[in-house]
Amino acid sequence: MKKNLKIGITYGDPAGIGPEILRKVLKTWKYNFTPYIIGKKDYLSFKPGYPSDLTGKLSHKYLRESAQLGIDKKIKALITGPVSKEMINKAGVDFSGQTDELARFCKVSPDEVIMLFSANDLRLALFTRHIPLKDVPAKINQKKLCKFLILLNEEFKKWFKIKAPKIAVLGLNPHASENSLFGKEEKNIIIPVIKKLNKSGLIISGPLSPDGTLAKAGQNFLLKKKQKYDVYVSFYHDQGLPMFKAVAGLNGVNITLGLPFLRVSVDHGTAFDIAGKNIASPQGLISAIKFVENIISQ
DSSP, X not given: OOTTOEEEEEOOSTTSSHHHHHHHHHHTOOOSSEEEEESHHHHTTSOTTOOOHHHHHHHHHHXXXXXXXXXXXXXXXXXXXXXXXXXXXXXXXXXXXXXXXXXXXXXXXXXXXXXXXXXXXXXXXXXXXXXXXXXXXXXXXXXXXXXXXXXXXXXXXXXXXXXXXXXXXXXXXXXXXXXXXXXXXXXXXXXXXXXXXXXXXXXXXXXXOHHHHHHHHHHHHHXXXXXXXXXXXXXXXXXHHHHHHHHHGGGOEEEEESSSXXXXXXSSOOOTXXXXXXXXXOHHHHXXXXXXXXXXXX
8 A cells, every 4th residue: 555645534523532533543643545634634633522513514615625625536535523413503514423514525425335334344334314203114116215215336346355245134124123013114015125136136135124134143253253144234224323323333434335435434433521531442443444444554
């Protein structure tokens, strides 16, 4: 890997732990690329632990700038720090998360990006992201699910160099509905899509019972056993993420698939309550940096 390869890094919200963990990492930088720090001067003037609409406005501004750097190919990849959805919305921006906002900046449809979480070979993709649970079923149809799984398959071949990804699709309902006992989505939507795509050459299993499948995936991770599947598909945010975050901790990273560049984020929040106390662990950022280093060196 070329040492002068530039990777963009944002602080996130300047009142959170983002600036602190980045400073800690930069002091002992030992990675095979050059960090391109976005918004350094502005971030140093804010007091940690005191978020406001101004810190939200600034973090949004530099997220936009980082996206443009990626579009212009001035950086090879982007690592984003934690931001506050609340503070960005207080700044007057209709903001649901960095994934959707980066898609908007890149002029990519929200349906053409995927939020993926990864820790070693444990990977979890979200079909829906930050929406109320009551709205999830209405978002699931055959056309959208088919498009999602095809994109997931292609992005895994592109970034992870897996020639034939093995995809596990969880059921939406308890026990994957047990032959429509607890819902019709599996029978009417999920199963037909899986059958269609498998006939076209993809390798997709499911719908699988979420509780048993995720429990086994978590156990394998903790026991350092190889995962049965390359990626698990969760239909909503809190279906798969509690297990992932419980076992992966700060070793997990958040990845956006479908953008014109690789974007990776720490898998933790702003932690305003401990910002400025010099006790925040940089492990989440280190995990993100190592992930990028590994991907771009392939």
